[in-house]
Every structure is written in structure tokens, then in C-alpha cells.
Amino acid sequence: MIITLLSDFGLQDSYVTEMKGTILTICSDATIIDITHNVKKFNIKMGAFILASAAPHFPEGTIHVAVVDPGVGTKRRPIIVEAKNRIYVGPDNGLLILSAKNEGLKRVIHVTNKQFFHEKVSKTFHGRDVFAPVAAYLAKGVKSSKFGQEIIDFIKPTFVEPTINREKIRGEILHIDDFGNLITNISQTILDKTKALKRKQLQISIAKKSKILRFSGTYGDVSEGTALILIGSHGFLEIAVSLGSAKKVFNAKLGDAVNVHLS
Amino acid sequence: MIITLLSDFGLQDSYVTEMKGTILTICSDATIIDITHNVKKFNIKMGAFILASAAPHFPEGTIHVAVVDPGVGTKRRPIIVEAKNRIYVGPDNGLLILSAKNEGLKRVIHVTNKQFFHEKVSKTFHGRDVFAPVAAYLAKGVKSSKFGQEIIDFIKPTFVEPTINREKIRGEILHIDDFGNLITNISQTILDKTKALKRKQLQISIAKKSKILRFSGTYGDVSEGTALILIGSHGFLEIAVSLGSAKKVFNAKLGDAVNVHLS
Amino acid sequence: MIITLLSDFGLQDSYVTEMKGTILTICSDATIIDITHNVKKFNIKMGAFILASAAPHFPEGTIHVAVVDPGVGTKRRPIIVEAKNRIYVGPDNGLLILSAKNEGLKRVIHVTNKQFFHEKVSKTFHGRDVFAPVAAYLAKGVKSSKFGQEIIDFIKPTFVEPTINREKIRGEILHIDDFGNLITNISQTILDKTKALKRKQLQISIAKKSKILRFSGTYGDVSEGTALILIGSHGFLEIAVSLGSAKKVFNAKLGDAVNVHLS
Numbered sequence: 001m002i003i004t005l006l007s008d009f010g011l012q013d014s015y016v017t018e019m020k021g022t023i024l025t026i027c028s029d030a031t032i033i034d035i036t037h038n039v040k041k042f043n044i045k046m047g048a049f050i051l052a053s054a055a056p057h058f059p060e061g062t063i064h065v066a067v068v069d070p071g072v073g074t075k076r077r078p079i080i081v082e083a084k085n086r087i088y089v090g091p092d093n094g095l096l097i098l099s100a101k102n103e104g105l106k107r108v109i110h111v112t113n114k115q116f117f118h119e120k121v122s123k124t125f126h127g128r129d130v131f132a133p134v135a136a137y138l139a140k141g142v143k144s145s146k147f148g149q150e151i152i153d154f155i156k157p158t159f160v161e162p163t164i165n166r167e168k169i170r171g172e173i174l175h176i177d178d179f180g181n182l183i184t185n186i187s188q189t190i191l192d193k194t195k196a197l198k199r200k201q202l203q204i205s206i207a208k209k210s211k212i213l214r215f216s217g218t219y220g221d222v223s224e225g226t227a228l229i230l231i232g233s234h235g236f237l238e239i240a241v242s243l244g245s246a247k248k249v250f251n252a253k254l255g256d257a258v259n260v261h262l263s
Numbered sequence: 264m265i266i267t268l269l270s271d272f273g274l275q276d277s278y279v280t281e282m283k284g285t286i287l288t289i290c291s292d293a294t295i296i297d298i299t300h301n302v303k304k305f306n307i308k309m310g311a312f313i314l315a316s317a318a319p320h321f322p323e324g325t326i327h328v329a330v331v332d333p334g335v336g337t338k339r340r341p342i343i344v345e346a347k348n349r350i351y352v353g354p355d356n357g358l359l360i361l362s363a364k365n366e367g368l369k370r371v372i373h374v375t376n377k378q379f380f381h382e383k384v385s386k387t388f389h390g391r392d393v394f395a396p397v398a399a400y401l402a403k404g405v406k407s408s409k410f411g412q413e414i415i416d417f418i419k420p421t422f423v424e425p426t427i428n429r430e431k432i433r434g435e436i437l438h439i440d441d442f443g444n445l446i447t448n449i450s451q452t453i454l455d456k457t458k459a460l461k462r463k464q465l466q467i468s469i470a471k472k473s474k475i476l477r478f479s480g481t482y483g484d485v486s487e488g489t490a491l492i493l494i495g496s497h498g499f500l501e502i503a504v505s506l507g508s509a510k511k512v513f514n515a516k517l518g519d520a521v522n523v524h525l526s
Numbered sequence: 527m528i529i530t531l532l533s534d535f536g537l538q539d540s541y542v543t544e545m546k547g548t549i550l551t552i553c554s555d556a557t558i559i560d561i562t563h564n565v566k567k568f569n570i571k572m573g574a575f576i577l578a579s580a581a582p583h584f585p586e587g588t589i590h591v592a593v594v595d596p597g598v599g600t601k602r603r604p605i606i607v608e609a610k611n612r613i614y615v616g617p618d619n620g621l622l623i624l625s626a627k628n629e630g631l632k633r634v635i636h637v638t639n640k641q642f643f644h645e646k647v648s649k650t651f652h653g654r655d656v657f658a659p660v661a662a663y664l665a666k667g668v669k670s671s672k673f674g675q676e677i678i679d680f681i682k683p684t685f686v687e688p689t690i691n692r693e694k695i696r697g698e699i700l701h702i703d704d705f706g707n708l709i710t711n712i713s714q715t716i717l718d719k720t721k722a723l724k725r726k727q728l729q730i731s732i733a734k735k736s737k738i739l740r741f742s743g744t745y746g747d748v749s750e751g752t753a754l755i756l757i758g759s760h761g762f763l764e765i766a767v768s769l770g771s772a773k774k775v776f777n778a779k780l781g782d783a784v785n786v787h788l789s
Contacts, residue, residue: 002550004543010441011274011537012301014317017267020296021320024265028322032296033546033558038538041442042506054540057547057654059554070506073481123481125496128320178536179567218599218649233651243568243596273704274537275564277580280530283559284583287528291585295559304705305769333769336744386744388759391583 001027001139002058006035006051006066007127008042015125019065019132022118026136035064042070044095046254048157049175052099053234055086064099065127065135066090073123078111078130079154080144087144089135091126094157112148162186169194169260173206173252174236180245182206184258186237196260202229203261204239206250213239264290264402265321269298269314269329270390271305278388282328282395285381289399298327305333307358309517311420312438315362316497318349327362328390328398329353336386341374341393342417343407350407352398354389357420375411425449432457432523436469436515437499443508445469447521449500459523465492466524467502469513476502527553527665528584532561532577532592533653534568541651545591545658548644552662561590568596570621572780574683575701578625579760581612590625591653591661592616599649604637604656605680606670613670615661617652620683638674688712695720695786699732699778700762706771708732710784712763722786728755729787730765732776739765 003023009015016037023030035054039047047068055064069076069091081088081096084104088096089111097105111130114121116137118129134147162171162185171186191197201214216228224243227250232238237260239246246252266286272278279300286293298317302310310331318327325348332339332354344351344359347367351359352374360368374393377384379400381392397410425434425448434449454460464477479491487506490513495501500523502509509515529549535541542563549556561580565573573594581590588611595602595617607614607622610630614622615637623631637656640647642663644655660673688697688711697712717723727740742754750769753776758764763786765772772778 004547012299013438013440014298014313015440017296017298017317018320021267021317021322021325024294024296025320025322031550033543033550035540035543036538050540054543054547057544057551059547059551062547071483074483076483122496124493128496175539177539177541220597220600220602230650233648233654275562275704276701277561277576278703280559280561280580281583284530284580284585284588287557287559288583288585334746337746339746385759387756391759 001029002031002033002062003135003139004033004035004054004058004062004064005037006039006047006054006064007037008039008047008068009037009127011037015127018128022128022132023136026133027139030136030139039068042068044068044093045157045159046175048095048098051095052102055099056103058086060085063087063089063135063138065131066095067127067131068095069093069126072126077151078126078134079151080109080111080134080138080147082106082109082144087138089131089138092154094155097154098157098159107150108152108154109144110148110151113146116142116147160185162190164190164194167261167263169196169262171237171258171260173254173256173258176247176252176254180241180247181232182239182246182250182252182258183232183234184237184239186258186260188231188235188237191237191260194262196262204229205257205259205261206239206252207256209250219243264292265294265296265325266398266402267296267298267317267321267325267327268300269302269310269317269327270300271302271310271331272300272390274300278390281391285391285395286399289396290402293399293402302331305331307331307356308420308422309438311358311361314358315365318362319366321349323348326350326352326398326401327359328394329358330390330394331358332356332389335389340414341389341397342414343372343374343397343401343410345369345372345407350401352394352401355417357418360417361420361422370413371415371417372407373411373414376409379405379410423448425453427453427457430524430526432459432525434500434521434523436517436519436521439510439515439517443504443510444495445502445509445513445515445521446495446497447500447502449521449523451494451498454500454523457525459525467492468520468522468524469502469515470519472513482506527555528557528559528588529661529665530559530561530580530584530588530590531563532565532573532580532590533563534565534573534594535563535653537563541653544654548654548658549662552659553665556662556665565594568594570594570619571683571685572701574621574624577621578628581625582629584612586611589613589615589661589664590622591657592621593653593657594621595619595652598652603677604652604660605677606635606637606660606664606673608632608635608670613664615657615664618680620681623680624683624685633676634678634680635670636674636677639672642668642673686711688716690716690720693787693789695722695788697763697784697786699780699782699784702773702778702780706767706773707758708765708772708776708778708784709758709760710763710765712784712786714757714761714763717763717786720788722788730755731783731785731787732765732778733782735776745769
């Protein structure tokens with residue numbers, strides 16, 4: 001059984017590995033795969049985006065544990081989210097729902113049965129003391145109904161949706177990857193609907209800079225240092241610089257407004 | 264069989280993976296788990312602390328390989344440390360002993376039997392040429408007595424113990440985690456003994472700054488940006504800032520004195 | 527079956543894990559090991575060096591996937607490289623050939639059979655859509671001839687070879703590791719042939735600095751902060767500083783000329 005882990009814990013401390021040891025103590029034949037532990041601290045939106053990007057590539061039945069959890073130890077609830085093909089475990093703060101909805105959310109369980117927790121639950125590390133053991137017991141075949149009651153008032157993540165009028169599509173930078181590519185929340189579907197996808201080039205404004213950028217199939221289609229736009233590997237409009245960093249060239253940061261001019 | 268790896272090698276080079284390849288060549292069904300490879304270069308104390316934090320969460324019989332090894336290739340000895348529940352492999356420089364003592368140290372073997380080393384042992388990379396193959400043979404069931412003779416003059420790590428008088432507990436910052444939380448060497452037991460644990464707030468001095476800080480159960484109990492104290496997930500007094508970094512707020516660094524005022 | 531992964535993707539995004547999920551979906555019992563994902567962006571030479579350092583330590587039959595791929599989605603070809611003991615999968619840009627040649631290159635296949643690709647191949651992420659599934663099918667036992675035709679005009683990497691005259695060996699810095707050790711392209715064999723290896727010390731120039739450095743067996747043979755030379759764990763001349771960083775001391779960077787004075 002595959003269990004994936006995502007967090008904002010970083011790779012310096014023992015936190016991630018304490019989760020792994022806990023899982024292997026309960027379920028010795030689990031295959032544990034890291035998604036990333038370098039989510040920006042407390043950035044639930046970034047965690048949700050990365051989880052939703054990664055999960056569809058895992059086999060059916062995979063258990064995804066995600067912990068970006070500023071509310072650890074407070075009243076925020078631990079939950080199991082059953083989706084069409086996979087199961088998610090983590091805090092009730094919106095982190096898990098984007099990915100679950102993409103594949104089809106079935107139900108959300110509020111995890112309350114302490115029988116499946118670490119013997120002594122710390123108030124600061126539910127990754128190790130709650131989420132890891134719950135995932136391990138799920139991997140061993142315990143039904144999710146054994147962990148607690150279904151709830152319907154779970155927290156839905158609020159992602160900014162692009163707005164569209166005749167003149168422009170107004171979106172924002174959803175994620176900046178390690179190459180400095182700017183991934184927007186403007187999907188291929190939206191670009192298609194507005195016929196922007198058929199054009200060879202688009203005028204794009206990022207923060208206060210405005211530039212006409214050409215659509216390319218891939219980064220290497222243009223010469224080094226040239227900015228371009230493309231549909232990235234997850235289906236969103238992406239601004240990139242060939243063999244360079246769009247983040248640096250546009251001096252861009254997460255959440256910056258991105259306008260696609262249509263007129 | 265689980266083999267964990269800890270080092271100060273970082274994740275850029277091939278060093279860590281050469282250890283993994285070596286282990287899998289000898290023991291193909293080993294499950295290899297990284298603790299961390301981002302221990303500060305040559306910082307044995309930080310390595311020992313992280314190892315001691317992680318090890319208790321692994322199943323009995325786990326083999327822990329740890330390499331923070333400024334003395335590689337010199338006369339420092341390679342050792343196997345048998346503890347109550349787990350086995351440790353690494354250099355004789357104090358790195359392994361803290362964790363082994365916590366669970367109950369049984370005996371220390373000076374590893375000398377070259378039959379269990381890499382065919383050709385480099386003078387600069389015992390992680391790959393000595394510790395990895397020794398761990399792999401242990402995982403295959405070779406008894407530790409086959410590797411060499413017991414020794415009793417192994418190096419004990421010297422950790423600063425807090426000092427206590429009527430006016431204050433004087434400790435230091437033992438570790439700063441990736442969130443910027445300041446983890447001290449002042450244990451819950453010491454705070455309990457001095458009745459400091461019963462108070463709602465304590466006056467704490469870090470380096471030259473002094474502040475009255477409230478005990479909280481967890482980070483999210485106070486508003487964003489507020490400093491707090493709590494007992495962390497490993498049982499030590501920790502200074503944190505809700506949704507922020509205590510490291511930055513207190514301009515703190517490893518080894519800084521921490522005074523808890525009792526009067 | 528072991529599949530290793532090397533890339534310049536970094537560890538922040540979901541790219542690496544999407545490759546892992548893809549592999550496990552096709553070949554559920556693959557053991558996936560990371561070599562590194564911190565190759566400098568687009569630096570094929572660094573990727574080739576690290577791959578060639580790591581691969582020999584893996585068991586025969588290991589499948590090595592490497593993706594440093596500035597030409598993704600362009601006409602550069604995906605290839606399988608069969609070598610004496612291992613199989614390599616990645617782009618035809620020189621990345622795989624150094625390692626394959628070291629053990630004995632057998633043949634190179636241009637991968638064209640889309641039956642073994644992701645259902646829908648993106649133009650920007652062949653790591654996930656081409657190389658990962660190809661590796662997974664190889665791990666399941668599909669013969670490499672099923673993937674496409676043999677080619678002989680694959681790209682050979684051009685590594686600078688040291689030049690030798692009576693006065694000096696002129697090489698360059700091939701890699702700077704995470705400790706700041708400067709690894710040159712001057713092999714033990716060359717130093718042996720020129721009798722430089724027999725000397726106790728050598729005059730070395732790096733960029734514009736010239737220094738007489740002593741041969742040491744290992745870093746700890748000299749006192750803290752002292753620069754030294756040694757034959758590193760991969761058989762190349764290495765400039766190091768005991769408990770310090772030669773990178774900082776010599777203000778060195780990748781590709782800097784290194785002269786070993788013989789007269």
C-alpha cells in the first residue's frame with residue numbers, strides 16, 4: 001500500500017521521518033513516497049495546489065497524508081477525505097479538498113477514535129501523533145467509518161477564480177515553481193472558451209509590467225532568455241523564460257495579478 | 264529490515280545515494296529511510312539530537328546509520344552500538360550514544376573486520392565504504408560480534424546540562440528547527456521539579472533579551488506574531504512565535520544561553 | 527527492481543513525485559531511489575558527473591532515469607542506453623553517456639513506441655510522460671528493442687580533458703560538492719603518469735591564486751582551516767579545506783582552470 005506525505009516541515013529536522021517511523025511501526029509493508037516537504041510554511045493554498053498536481057498520478061487506493069497545519073492542537077478537526085480513487089488524511093483547513101474534488105469527493109470523516117492515535121498525542125505534532133497512525137491503519141485495511149462520524153461542514157478552500165470580460169481575463173499567480181516558471185490560475189479551458197488559445201501571441205500584464213508574449217509548445221522552442229507563454233503540464237497558463245527564470249525577469253511573486261488582454 | 268540514514272552530506276551530491284546503492288547491492292530487500300542529510304556540516308551535537316528525536320519512533324530492530332564525521336579516515340574508530348531496541352552504526356565521536364543511552368545502551372563494538380567493508384575503502388568516504396556495508400550485513404542477520412571486539416572507552420557526547428538555582432534555570436538553545444522554533448535543553452522534568460511548569464507565564468532571557476512569555480499548549484493558541492513558550496513534541500521547553508519565526512524575532516542562534524527566571 | 531531518479535527539478539514542486547506515482551502505477555513493486563534532484567538547472571555536465579559517480583554503486587540491472595532536459599518537447603530524442611550492467615533512460619543530450627561508457631556502452635535505442643508513454647504526452651514534462659513510464663515498462667521486463675530502433679548518432683558529452691606538458695597539468699573544476707570541496711577533472715591515473723602523485727605537495731593554481739598544497743589522505747589529517755589536496759572518493763584530484771569550504775577560501779566556481787605545476 002502506498003502512503004504519500006506532503007508538508008511544510010522542511011528536510012532539516014526529524015519531523016518527516018518521525019511520521020515515517022510511526023507508519024512503518026504500524027504497517028511494516030507500506031511504501032512511503034514524499035510529495036514535498038518544502039511547501040512554504042503555513043501556506044495551505046500552495047500545499048493544496050501541489051497535492052492536487054501530484055495525486056492523480058498515483059495508483060488507485062493510494063493514501064495521501066498532507067500536513068500544512070497552522071491550527072495544530074487547536075479546535076480544527078483531523079479528517080479523512082474519501083474521494084473516488086484515493087483517500088486523504090490531514091487537517092480540516094481546506095488543504096485536502098481541492099485534490100479530492102478534482103477526482104470526485106465522496107465523504108469526509110471527522111477523525112475522533114483515539115484508538116488509532118499515538119498513545120500520547122502531543123499538542124504540536126499531529127503529523128506524527130494523529131495523521132501518520134490514522135494513515136497506517138487505513139493502509140492496514142481499517143474502514144474509514146471506524147475512525148469517526150461523517151461531517152458536511154468541512155472547510156472548503158477558497159481559490160481565486162479568474163474573472164472574464166470582453167477586454168481581459170484577470171487571474172493571478174497560483175504557484176512559482178523551482179525553475180521560476182509562473183503558473184497562473186487561468187486554465188486551458190478558460191483560454192479556449194475566450195478563443196485566446198487560438199492566437200499566436202497574447203498581451204500579458206504581470207503586476208505592473210505588460211508584454212506581448214508568444215505561445216510556445218515548450219521552453220526550448222525559443223532562444224535563450226526569451227519570455228514565452230504555454231499551457232503547462234497541469235493545464236494552466238504558464239509564463240516562462242527559456243533557460244531562465246520568469247520569476248526574476250518579471251520580478252514576480254505569489255498572488256500577483258495576471259491579466260490576459262483579449263481586445 | 265529498515266535501515267535509516269542521517270548525515271551532513273546535503274542532497275545535492277551523489278554521496279547519500281552511493282550509500283543506498285551499496286546497501287541494496289548487499290541486502291536487496293532493505294527498506295531505506297532518510298532521517299535527514301541536512302545536519303549542519305560537522306555538527307555532531309545537532310546530528311545526535313536529531314537522531315535521538317527520530318529513533319524512538321522506528322520499529323524495534325531498526326538499524327540507524329549516522330555519519331557526521333569530521334574525523335573520517337583518521338584514527339577515529341567505526342562502531343556498532345547495540346541498544347535495547349535498535350542498532351546504531353557510525354563513527355566513534357559521540358554521535359550515536361545519546362540516542363542509544365535514551366533507550367538503554369547494551370554494548371559498543373569496534374568494527375575492524377574488513378570482510379564486511381567495501382572491497383576498496385577510500386579514506387574520505389566511510390559512509391559508503393564502511394558504515395553502509397556494515398549496516399547491510401547487520402540487516403542480513405550477521406551478528407554484531409562478528410564485526411569486531413567490544414570496547415568501553417568509546418566517546419561520550421558532552422551535552423551542556425542546564426544548571427538550576429533558586430533564581431533561575433540556565434540552559435541553552437539545543438536546536439533551531441526549520442520553523443525557527445528555539446528548542447532548549449531544559450526538559451519538562453526540570454521545569455516540573457522547579458515548579459515552573461505550573462505557572463501560566465515565565466520570564467525568559469535569550470542572549471540579552473528578556474521577555475515574559477505565556478505557556479501555551481500549541482502555536483495556534485495565541486494570535487499571529489505572538490511569542491509563546493510550550494513543551495515541544497520531544498519534551499523540551501521551546502520558544503516559538505505563532506505563524507512566525509522565533510529565530511528571527513529573538514535574533515537567536517544555536518548555543519545561545521536561555522534563562523528561565525524562577526523568583 | 528530498482529529505478530533511480532536524477533533531475534534538476536528541485537524538491538519544492540510535485541514534479542519528482544509525479545514521476546514516482548507514474549512508475550508505481552505501471553510497476554507497483556519498483557524500488558525507487560533518488561540520486562539527486564538538485565542538479566543545477568539545465569547543467570547537463572553536472573548531471574552527467576553525478577550520475578556517473580552514483581551508478582557504479584547500484585546493483586546490476588538497475589534502471590537509471592536522468593532528466594536534465596533543456597530541450598524537452600523539441601526534436602531532441604528520448605533514448606534508452608544499454609550498458610554492460612545497467613540501463614539508462616533520458617534525453618539524448620549527453621547526460622547518460624558518460625556513466626554508460628564508464629561501465630561499457632552496448633547500444634542506444636531511440637524511443638519512439640508511444641504504447642509505452644503516458645496516454646497524453648505534454649510538451650514540457652517528458653520526465654513524467656515519457657521517461658518514467660518507459661523505465662517502469664523496462665522494470666516490468668519489456669525488452670529495450672520493443673521501444674524503438676538502435677541509433678549510432680547519439681550525442682556524446684564533451685568533457686574537457688586535462689592537457690599535460692612538462693611544466694603543468696591544466697584541468698578545471700568539474701564539480702563543487704556541498705562541503706565546498708573542489709573536484710577537478712584531473713584523475714589519479716594522470717597524476718600517476720606524470721609522477722605528481724609521488725610528491726608530498728604540489729603547487730596548484732586555481733583561477734588566479736597559486737598555492738603550495740600538501741597531499742593528505744583525508745580531511746582530518748591537517749588542522750582546521752588548512753587547505754589540502756587529496757584523491758577523492760571517485761578518483762579525482764580534489765582541493766579541500768579541513769572543516770571548512772575550499773569554495774569559499776579560493777572563491778572558486780565551476781569551470782575554473784586548475785593548474786598542477788610539475789616543474
